[in-house]
Amino acid sequence: xxxxxxxxxxxxxxxxxxxxxxxxxxxxxxxxxxxxxxxxxxxxxxxxxxxxxxxxxxxxxxxxxxxxxxxxxxxxxxxxxxxxxxxxxxxxxxxxxxxxxxxxxxxxxxxxxxxxxxxxxxxxxxxxxxxxxxxxxxxxxxxxxxxxxxxxxxxxxxxxxxxxxxxxxxxxxxxxxxxxxxxxxxxxxxxx
Amino acid sequence: xxxxxxxxxxxxxxxxxxxxxxxxxxxxxxxxxxxxxxxxxxxxxxxxxxxxxxxxxxxxxxxxxxxxxxxxxxxxxxxxxxxxxxxxxxxxxxxxxxxxxxxxxxxxxxxxxxxxxxxxxxxxxxxxxxxxxxxxxxxxxxxxxxxxxxxxxxxxxxxxxxxxxxxxxxxxxxxxxxxxxxxxxxxxxxxx
DNA sequence: GGTATTTCTTAACTTAAGTGAACGGGTTAT
DNA sequence: ATAACCCGTTCACTTAAGTTAAGAAATACC
Numbered sequence: 146x147x148x149x150x151x152x153x154x155x156x157x158x159x160x161x162x163x164x165x166x167x168x169x170x171x172x173x174x175x176x177x178x179x180x181x182x183x184x185x186x187x188x189x190x191x192x193x194x195x196x197x198x199x200x201x202x203x204x205x206x207x208x209x210x211x212x213x214x215x216x217x218x219x220x221x222x223x224x225x226x227x228x229x230x231x232x233x234x235x236x237x238x239x240x241x242x243x244x245x246x247x248x249x250x251x252x253x254x255x256x257x258x259x260x261x262x263x264x265x266x267x268x269x270x271x272x273x274x275x276x277x278x279x280x281x282x283x284x285x286x287x288x289x290x291x292x293x294x295x296x297x298x299x300x301x302x303x304x305x306x307x308x309x310x311x312x313x314x315x316x317x318x319x320x321x322x323x324x325x326x327x328x329x330x331x332x333x334x335x336x337x
Numbered sequence: 338x339x340x341x342x343x344x345x346x347x348x349x350x351x352x353x354x355x356x357x358x359x360x361x362x363x364x365x366x367x368x369x370x371x372x373x374x375x376x377x378x379x380x381x382x383x384x385x386x387x388x389x390x391x392x393x394x395x396x397x398x399x400x401x402x403x404x405x406x407x408x409x410x411x412x413x414x415x416x417x418x419x420x421x422x423x424x425x426x427x428x429x430x431x432x433x434x435x436x437x438x439x440x441x442x443x444x445x446x447x448x449x450x451x452x453x454x455x456x457x458x459x460x461x462x463x464x465x466x467x468x469x470x471x472x473x474x475x476x477x478x479x480x481x482x483x484x485x486x487x488x489x490x491x492x493x494x495x496x497x498x499x500x501x502x503x504x505x506x507x508x509x510x511x512x513x514x515x516x517x518x519x520x521x522x523x524x525x526x527x528x529x
Numbered sequence: 530g531g532t533a534t535t536t537c538t539t540a541a542c543t544t545a546a547g548t549g550a551a552c553g554g555g556t557t558a559t
Numbered sequence: 560a561t562a563a564c565c566c567g568t569t570c571a572c573t574t575a576a577g578t579t580a581a582g583a584a585a586t587a588c589c
Contacts, residue, residue, distance in 0.1 A: 203476075207480060214475070214479050224465065224469070225469075226469035226472050229466055268461050269457060269461040272465045273460075276464050276467055278418075279468065280407075283406070283471065283478070284397065287406050287478070290545085291546075310565095311566075311567060316479070316480070317479070323569085324545080327546085327569085330569090331545090502535095503538095504535095512576070512577090513577060513578085514536085515577080515578085517537095518537065518538055518539080519575085520576090
């Protein structure tokens with residue numbers, strides 16, 4: 146399980162055994178049960194996540210309805226906005242499946258960054274990369290219809306459609322569950 | 338004009354006069370005429386932008402139509418996705434107004450970062466912050482209707498609605514120009 | 530200054546998403 | 560075992576966005 150993390154890190158920097166051990170000594174590996182809430186709206190937090198196994202999601206509570214806006218699965222790193230802005234969180238974070246995560250906090254990062262400056266470099270590269278990827282995702286979302294978004298998701302993250310409840314997928318696609326259901330049957334009809 | 342840049346930087350790190358001069362010696366300030374294309378679809382680039390004055394936009398060419406997805410105005414920093422991914426650009430970048438920009442490239446950044454390691458820190462902080470902001474923007478987009486998006490924009494970037502052509506605004510809001518026009522008159526009716 | 534082009538608006542019609550309600554299947558809890 | 564709840568689907572109806580087309584207004588160009 147630890148190798149998954151080190152594999153991920155190796156995409157950005159190379160680590161010595163000492164550095165690996167320093168990371169492991171922080172005890173950042175955690176098992177989290179399905180349904181667990183990791184962060185609530187209104188809370189302050191300085192915790193970042195990395196998904197080794199499983200799936201977590203962010204959702205807003207708007208007019209009494211959950212609006213799921215993001216899913217993080219294997220090999221996804223995620224720092225909530227509220228950690229960066231140091232304001233109360235606008236959204237909830239919750240476990241979609243039983244998951245294994247690394248959960249680190251700002252102090253740990255500060256410690257590691259000061260001990261091993263190359264972590265700073267990794268963080269920069271990673272967030273630049275995520276920023277660019279998210280920009281592309283956002284642009285695709287803007288320039289396509291709900292149906293195109295669904296078909297696009299089917300190509301890019303087919304696993305999500307299997308492992309995640311439909312009503313969560315719907316708001317992820319920016320529509321209502323009924324519309325997703327209808328849209329799916331419309332696509333099936335077209336195939337025949 | 339240079340002070341705008343230094344003001345921006347001072348939000349993240351503090352600079353000595355030497356460091357400021359090192360930056361100025363790179364000759365990164367440029368005047369760009371309205372309508373100038375800064376980057377074309379399919380091109381490789383390693384240039385980043387910072388807007389001192391004016392407005393630039395990114396747009397995709399889809400089925401012969403321009404789809405504008407982002408605007409960058411005063412105090413906005415912007416590194417195109419293709420610079421990060423080292424792939425050909427998916428979109429165009431163009432000047433909406435006569436503008437004054439800083440245009441820097443990867444070599445300059447590498448040089449500055451090695452001379453002054455604290456620039457590395459600034460880059461990390463900045464991209465983390467932009468990532469978090471963009472996440473919130475994306476979430477707002479997903480969870481609201483075109484009309485809500487327009488009203489939201491009216492609150493957050495009222496200047497954009499004045500300085501940018503409607504048809505560019507429309508695709509920025511994820512709709513067609515005709516729909517934006519109709520939506521606006523619908524809002525006016527409601528007020529009366 | 531006048532023409533050409535682009536931009537914005539309006540309208541009629543089509544298509545798809547939102548809404549409210551109902552139903553069945555499945556799970557959970559008591 | 561039964562009731563309560565959650566979830567996905569379907570339906571009928573409403574509302575809003577897409578499409579196509581036309582014309583007016585603003586802007587650019589020569």
